[in-house]
Amino acid sequence: MQHEVTTPQELLDYHGVIQEEGWARRPIWKYDRRNIHASAMRIKEWDYYAVLSHEQEFCIAATFSDLGFAALLSLAYIDLKLGRNVQVDAIKPLSLGKLHLPHDSGDHAISWANEHLRLAFSRKHELRRLLVAAPEMVLPDGRVGLDADLTLIQQPNLESLNIATSWKENRKAFYLNEKVNCMPATGLVRIGDDEVHLDSASSFGVLDWGRGRWTYT
Known part of the structure; x- marks a missing residue:
């Protein structure tokens, strides 16, 4: 994994194998699940996404995932003062790609909701917006309900950590990942009946974007 890839290219070749494995400073591999040689x-x-406020001493983490056999949607609140966390999950069996997650981390919009959990992720140019809510979540300090409208700023010159690698025992099984760190975050967070405004000087977000074909279901 010491090879830096600098040329934009399709991730997989005709046989479903990564064309050029390595790491990159930007997301230059083009992912298309239709080129994967495997069952959904x-x-x-x-x-x-995770957004951390040093000033308010909490972290909010949200996951939008399609694992094939099921979709897992989740929202977590980590109380750094108390050293405790809570999480609300939703599982949708046999998602099989039906959530239509974007093929790259560029401009997009995805959302999902039920009566217990709401998630909406979007990006337009350098702004990433997260709308997340769990109205029945019981926070570690006893307050009930979490609702957040957060904006992360990804400057055009910000590098990210990107890798494309495969399994030695099966080169058609692969892992493509991008991590975008240290994005200044602003927004409004409602915790129970209280409102907190995040300051970009002390609040930061991270994106972990992953796509892959595993050796197992």
Whole structure:
């Protein structure tokens, strides 16, 4: 994994194998799940965000994932003062790609909701917006309900950590990942009946964007 890839290219060749494995400073591999030589049960796709406020001493993490055999949607609240966390999950069996996660981390919009959990992720140019809510979540300090409208700023010159690698025992099984760190975050967070405004000087977000074809279901 010491090879830096610098030329934009399709991720997989005609046989479903990564054309050029390595790492990159930007997301230059073009992912297309239609080129994967495997059952939809083996394809794993996810967008994960975490937003940390040093001033308010909490972290909010949200996951939008399609694991083939099921979709997993989740929202977590981590109380850094108390050292405790809570999470609300939703599982949708046999998703098989039906959530239509984007083929790259560029401009897009995805959303999902039920009566217990709402998630909406979007990006337009340098702004990433997260609308997340769990109205029945019981926070570690006893307050009930979490609702957040967060904006992350990804400057055009910000590098990210990107890798494309495969399994030695099966080169058609692969893992493509992008991590975007240290994005300044702003927004409004409602915790129970209280409102908190995040300051970009002390609040930051991270994106973990993953796509792959596993060796197992």
